[in-house]
Structures are given as structure tokens and as C-alpha cells.
Amino acid sequence: MEPHITLGPGSAKRSFPFQGDETLEFIPLGAGNEVGRSCCLLKFKGKTIMFDCGAHPGYRGEESLPFFDEVDAESIDLLLVTHFHVDHAASVPYFLTKTTFKGKVYMTYPTLAICKLVWSDFIKVSGISEQYGGSLYTEKDIQETVNKIICIDYHQEVEVEGVKFWCYNAGHVLGACMFIVQIAGVRLLYTGDYSRQEDRHLMAAEMPSVQVHVLVVESTYGVQTHEPRRSREKRFLEAVVSTLQLGGRVLLPVFAIGRAQELLLLLDEYWRKNPELHRYPIICLSGMAKRCIASYQTYINQMNNRIRHLNDIENPFEFRHIRYMTTMAEFQDNCPCVVMASPGMLQNGPSRDLFDRWCEYRHNSVVITGYCVQNTLAKELLDAQPATHTLQDGKEVPLKIRVHYISFSAHADFIQTSQFIDELRPSHIVLVHGEANMMASLKKQLVSKYEHMGVGVWSPQNTENVTLTFHESKVAKVVGSLAVERPKTGGSLHGVVLHKNFQLTIVGVDEMGAHAGLEVSHLIQRQSIPFHQPWDVLRFHLSKLFDSISGRCSSYFLLPFLLIYEPQTAINMIQLEWASNPVNDLVADSVLSVVLQVRHSCWECSTLLTNPYRL
Ligand SMILES: [Zn+2]
Ligand SMILES: [Zn+2]
Secondary structure (H helix, E strand, O other): OEEEEEEEEEOOOEEEEEEEEEEEEEEEEEOOOOOOOOEEEEEOEEEEEOOOOOOOOOOHHHHOOHHHHHHHHHHHHOEEEOOOOHHHOOOOHHHHHHOOOOOOEEEHHHHHHHHHHHHHHHHHHHHOOHHHOOOOOOHHHHHHHHHHHHOOOOOEEEOOOOEEEEEOOOOOOOOEEEEEEEEOOEEEEEEOOOOOOOOOOOOOOOOOOOOOOOOEEEEOOOOOOOOOOHHHHHHHHHHHHHHHHHHOOEEEEEOOOOOHHHHEEEEEEEHHHHHHOOOOOOOEEEEHOOOOOOOOOOOOOHHOOHHHHHHHHHHOOOOOOEEEEOOOOOOOOOOOOOOOOOOOOOOOOOHHHHHHHOOOOOOOOEEOOOOOOOOOOHHHHHHHOOOEEOOOOOEEEEOOOEEEEOOOOOOHHHHHHHHHHHHHHOOOEEEOOOHHHHHHHHHHHHHHHHHOOOOOEEEEOOOEEEEEEEEEOOEEEHHHHHHHOOOOOOOOOOEEEEEEEOEEEHHHHHHHHHHHHOOOOOOOOEEEOOOOOOHHHHHHHHHHHOOOOOOOOEEEEEOOOOOOOOOOOOOOOEEEEEEOOOHHHHEEEHHHHHHHHHHOOOOOHHHHHHHOOOO
């Protein structure tokens, strides 16, 4: 027999089953069939959680924001930010200072440390073009934002009004995490960007050890598989060294933090081993890359064993062969060299300036190492391989520079994603963070692999709602004197069901103070109605309706919980009095209805003599 709860006194029993349908909604406000401006909503049980709050690198100004208009910012309880990349975090200061959002914001310690640098840089880069309305926020807004953020460690469990969440190391970049959110026993894992492959300094993403019902996973690389690390490092070094030996310049457009440090570790180590290369300078043209080194040194304990062992001997991020420069004016372009400059997709700034300067010469190389989003020059170079290039001043020039694409992108590929799903075995998979064609091919593969197991796969567009239904088993904890004897299947308990933070507790009415800190109050309702009919007529009609009119006192009839005061001859008013609760209110309503009918219906008096009282 299905367990059930019984509510209410005596004849007013009300039962409901412990099982019910629960609807969970998932809505991308960004990263739906695109890469850029990651921002997704989870709505369940009256709670709303936002994952990530990024900006699209391919757009400017408000165009780069997620679709914030589609949501009431004030209704969002939590914002969980997975990592510091622009497409996941750049809109956080905007959302916290320019909307009605009042919830809490969580991220890891290294993510916050580096976000401060990224946000400042975002202001500088996006503020360049006044035609797009300048930057989305100010340094003052950043400071206000930083003060509101709560930092957490990996695996630290946090509970906010019944919503539990914690995070795991996601690989990808320093501080990156994936969040598990648990509401009323249902768990959703949002991976953000993750990589299951260890690299030169980061660990591979962890495998959560708990059952997950909904997996929201990035699909950046669709069904592609990555080149093995050794092979890609070899190709990268060959491209760099061969260009230098031909007297050319090597441009490495990268976002200043993340993959940049991985490439600097690789180059510095290679230069150490090859003294003949020391005549070629390696320049990191980024103030932000220099400033983030302090955070990298602080959080070495969150990196892999290799880098921690190196750190026992000397700090691996104190590079011997890398020169930092903060402005183009410091850079003397007078010999073959390697220059790392941001942004990674050649949209504007130093990397674009150098590309414009070097693109006409065939002995130069540009090595693109990261993922490139639509609407950027780097993406155009890879997809269209154009013969000419329009400089930032509008002049068109022949495009001779050699373009290499060697991915160091720390995102999961198809093999990693499949293995991750095989181990995790979720009931539902929602794909985000992938261009439409990549996502479609991944979805097709996943459907053919998992559909027969009943696993649903979704790939929503931005603002499209994925609705999932859960048949949830509810468990109520019995406490106090009701718990002295073990509840029996099919038996019933009489008590009060308390619902707090999605947990049910059953407690005796008298023990609510001790077990729930609640005080019991009684609300007495009293109603007066003008009444001019003979009193016995009303008594007769009530006795037809109720069995339990238990006796007659001098001034009232007594139901178990309802008093009816006889009208005093001088006043001609009848009074009802009862302890208010949903059941008693219902009975009082029906008594009132009888009173009103009798008050207006004299012919009923004729039945008085032919029917006995039922006392
Ligand atoms: Zn990322
Ligand atoms: Zn991303």
C-alpha cells in the first residue's frame, strides 16, 4: 500500500498521496545554440538559479549581454559563476548593479581574484567604441560587485533557503568549477566549460560521486576529438621555431589569462632546453597577464601534481625567457620574435594591431590556439581563408601571413563527453555552449546512444524553455511522541505536517513548540446574524443536517466545535462562535446557510410538527 498522510480531525479526514509531479524548467538566456554570453536559468519548486553571466565576445555594448529582458531579475535567488572567462563572467557587474537582482552570488576564490582583472580589462576594451554606448559598467560598479560576492571552495556544501549546492574542479582554467544544485532531492549538474584531460598545469575535471538527474553540458567541440597533447605541443613548437628561423614574427593571439599561462609554460621550458633559441625574444604584451601571475602563485595548490612538484624547486610561473610589456609603445619590432597578445580572436586591441602590421608578409605566422566564436576575425580566417584583409583604417591589403590552428582549448571533446555521460548516467541531458551545427551533430550522436535507455537530450535555443517532469517520492520525518512507535504501512498518524526547505516533518500539535519552535494559537471567529423566527425551528433544521448537536444549554446549542447562541428576545440576533480552521470554517458556513434560509422561509415551519427532533 502506498503511504499517505491523514490530515484533519474526526470525520473531516483528508488524505493525499506522497507522490506528485514536479516540473523543472531550464532556460538559456545565452549559450543556447551559440558560444558566448553563457547564462542559464533553473526554475524549480519556486526557486530560480542563474548559472553564469557572460558577455558575447563577438558583439559590443548591450548587444553582447544575455537576454536579461526575458527574466524578472528580482525573482532570481542565486547566481553561480563557473569561471572567469568573458563569455561566463563579464556581465556579472552589469547584472548586479544595473538590474533589480538582489540574490546571492557565489564563485571560487581564484575565480574572484581573476575576475577583478578581467572586468577591469573588459571596461577598457569595450569602452573603446563610444558608438556602442561605451562600457557596460564602471570601476565603481566592479568594486560594488566584488563586495557582494561570496567565495567557496571545491566540495564545500552551501544551503540557501532549501537550495543545496556545491562545486567540483572542472579543469579548463584556474578556479573553474562545475556546480551541482540540489532542490527537493533533484540534482542538476551544470558543467560550465570543463576538460577531462590534464594539461601542463591543471588537473582534469573531477567526476561527481553522486547521482545526477539533469546534466547541463557544454557542446563546444560537438563530435570532434582532440589531438593528443604531445602531438599538438610538437606541432605548435614546430610552427613557432620554423617561422623564427625564416626570419619571421610569430603572433599568438590569446586571452591573457588561462591558455596564455599554459603556452608560456611550454615556451619557457622549450627555450630553457634549447639555448640556440635564446636570441629570439618571447614577449607577453599584456598587463593583465603580468598582474594575474600573483593569483597563479597563490593558488598553485589547486593545480596538478606536476606543477606543485616544480614549485618545490622554483616558482614555475617565474619565467626565465618571457618578457612582459604593458603597451605597444614598449615593443621594438626589429627582429624575429614571438609575441603573445590579447584578445584571442583578433577583435581589436594589441593582437589586432600586430596582425594588421604583419599580415602582408608570408614569412610571418599567426597561431590560433583557442576556440573562436562567430563574428570575429579569427573565426573568419579559419573558416573563409580570405586572400585579402581590411585593416582597421579601412585599407585592403593582401593576406600573406601563415595561419595555423593548433587547438589548446581546454574543453571536453566527444570522447570525454561520452565517457562523462556513461559514468554519470543522468536521466536528462541539456546541451548548451555550442554553435548550432556542432550541437546538432552531438545531439544526434547522444540520442542514438542513449535514447533506448530513456535518456532525453535537449538543445534549446536562447530563451527556449526545457520542461522536465519528476515523479518525486516524498519522505516525511516523524518526530516527538509520534515517533515512539515505528509508523506502520497502512496505518495513520495524527499530527501536523510541517514543510520547511523542501523537507516534511510530522509532529504532534502539542509538541510544535518543542520540535519546530512554533507557538500554537487559536483563532476564535464570531458572527452575529439578525434572526426573528422561533428558535426551535432553527434547531429542528440543524438537527436534520448534523448528527452531533449534543445538547441544550440555557442559551446555546453545542456542536463539537461550534456554539450557537440563542437569540435574546430583546436583541433578536443569533451568534455563531467557532475555533477557526479550514474544516470548522466550512461547517460554520453551512450552519450560516441554514440560518439564512430559515430566516427567510416561513413555510418550513409547517414541517415542524410532523418531524421528530434528532438529538
Ligand atoms: Zn571558458
Ligand atoms: Zn565558455
